[in-house]
Amino acid sequence: xxxxxxxxxxxxxxxxxxxxxxxxxxxxxxxxxxxxxxxxxxxxxxxxxxxxxxxxxxxxxxxxxxxxxxxxxxxxxxxxxxxxxxxxxxxxxxxxxxxxxxxxxxxxxx
Numbered sequence: 474x475x476x477x478x479x480x481x482x483x484x485x486x487x488x489x490x491x492x493x494x495x496x497x498x499x500x501x502x503x504x505x506x507x508x509x510x511x512x513x514x515x516x517x518x519x520x521x522x523x524x525x526x527x528x529x530x531x532x533x534x535x536x537x538x539x540x541x542x543x544x545x546x547x548x549x550x551x552x553x554x555x556x557x558x559x560x561x562x563x564x565x566x567x568x569x570x571x572x573x574x575x576x577x578x579x580x581x582x583x
């Protein structure tokens with residue numbers, strides 16, 4: 474079985490969340506930026522989407538535990554899903570459709 478690419482995972486998460494993720498700059502404000510290959514989010518449309526979705530692609534699965542902890546500290550009310558070298562942060566606003574199960578399933582499918 475061929476391993477999924479990051480692009481395939483991004484498309485699956487976008488479909489599950491019913492949103493489009495855009496590339497974001499990774500800077501010094503992010504702990505351990507050397508471990509981060511890419512950061513995508515729907516920040517431009519989060520208010521309209523009534524949800525926030527972030528997807529982090531890490532250089533190595535070994536960075537996952539540390540990154541997941543840092544992200545959970547910063548996003549206390551959000552749900553954090555992780556698989557291999559991908560971390561997805563999901564936070565919905567009150568009254569919006571809960572897409573957490575679909576996002577989790579999309580991530581776990583790979």
